[in-house]
Amino acid sequence: MSTLLTEDMARLSAVVPCFNEEESLEELHRRLSAACAANAGGDYEIVLVDDGSKDLTWPKMQALAERDSHIVAVKLSRNHGHQLALSAGLKVCRGSRILIIDADLQDPPELLDEMMTKMDAGAHVVYGRRKERRGETRFKRLTANVFYRILDRLVEIDVPLDTGDFRLMSRKALDMLLRMPEQHRFIRGMVSWIGLEQVAQDYVREERFAGETKYPLPKMFALAFDAITGFSTKPLKIASYLGFLFSILALFGVLYTFYSLIFLNTVAGWASVMTVVLVLGGIQLLVLGIMGEYLGRMFMEAKRRPIFLIEDIVRRGAPAKTDDQIASEDEANMNASSAR
Numbered sequence: 001m002s003t004l005l006t007e008d009m010a011r012l013s014a015v016v017p018c019f020n021e022e023e024s025l026e027e028l029h030r031r032l033s034a035a036c037a038a039n040a041g042g043d044y045e046i047v048l049v050d051d052g053s054k055d056l057t058w059p060k061m062q063a064l065a066e067r068d069s070h071i072v073a074v075k076l077s078r079n080h081g082h083q084l085a086l087s088a089g090l091k092v093c094r095g096s097r098i099l100i101i102d103a104d105l106q107d108p109p110e111l112l113d114e115m116m117t118k119m120d121a122g123a124h125v126v127y128g129r130r131k132e133r134r135g136e137t138r139f140k141r142l143t144a145n146v147f148y149r150i151l152d153r154l155v156e157i158d159v160p161l162d163t164g165d166f167r168l169m170s171r172k173a174l175d176m177l178l179r180m181p182e183q184h185r186f187i188r189g190m191v192s193w194i195g196l197e198q199v200a201q202d203y204v205r206e207e208r209f210a211g212e213t214k215y216p217l218p219k220m221f222a223l224a225f226d227a228i229t230g231f232s233t234k235p236l237k238i239a240s241y242l243g244f245l246f247s248i249l250a251l252f253g254v255l256y257t258f259y260s261l262i263f264l265n266t267v268a269g270w271a272s273v274m275t276v277v278l279v280l281g282g283i284q285l286l287v288l289g290i291m292g293e294y295l296g297r298m299f300m301e302a303k304r305r306p307i308f309l310i311e312d313i314v315r316r317g318a319p320a321k322t323d324d325q326i327a328s329e330d331e332a333n334m335n336a337s338s339a340r
């Protein structure tokens, strides 16, 4: 339903979001093609999504697409961020099984064999679980670790610990994922929310093949906020608990003030007043901030903008498809489903 070009499904699609990955593309192409060919014969495609790269990623992708008919090169209109670039690739791909993998080869494509076997046994999602992470800074490992544990506490659904987006999905699972329209996407959480049979595939996360991480701290924070606010309203509850707790403390404070005014005859202490003002002010700002995070997300969702914009698709043998065509297909799909 939500796939493009469904008339010719492939057995396997690999979807790769790429942001400034010019150095990794060749090696990625080599290793990923080998893994796909070993598992799907010639019946596979590799969807490379250029997420508004500033380097030679797009020209290199186009060259690969010219050379190899298995490659579908998709160019987004600007940098949309990893999760949206991935969403664009997932929308475009046509495989009956879909492998999601990063461009930097931290997740070994060769693991596809085992993942396919697990899917043959009935799983709809086989997600990579990092047993070990190599070549990443202690800080990155620590923040990732803390993040997954906090997330586990806060969200109502069960997002498996230490997993990224590296996974193999069935078409059924992907179509369910594609029905979720939200702008702020935390895909591994959304996949987990779907249900169906999901199993882990343990692996060792390698070092980046080339270049630097494209996930600096601000992007990691943004993803963490999307993950938490996308799946949990607990922060709102924490906000009201805090408000409640401090109202009670404030009540005692007021009683004490009256007591000291009447019985102790003291000059009002500057320090205590400042403490109360600062503490209450801080808590109020925190609570307002939490509310604001949710409100802001509701505002963005309410606009119902498309979540990504495709500028160009290059694919040997098939006409390029741009966003206009995709939008009109989407509309046709929506009309069809509302008429049903």
Ligand code: UDP
Residues within 6 Å of the ligand: 016, 017, 018, 019, 020, 021, 051, 079, 080, 081, 082, 085, 101, 102, 103, 104, 106, 212, 213, 214, 215
């Ligand atoms: N990426 C992207 N858009 C972005 C940032 C990252 O498409 O704005 C891609 C990047 O090219 C890579 C994947 O997302 O293929 C994961 O990024 P990265 O490897 O830098 O993250 P890390 O492994 O360090 O968490």
Ligand code: MG
Residues within 6 Å of the ligand: 102, 104, 106, 208, 213
């Ligand atoms: Mg990486």
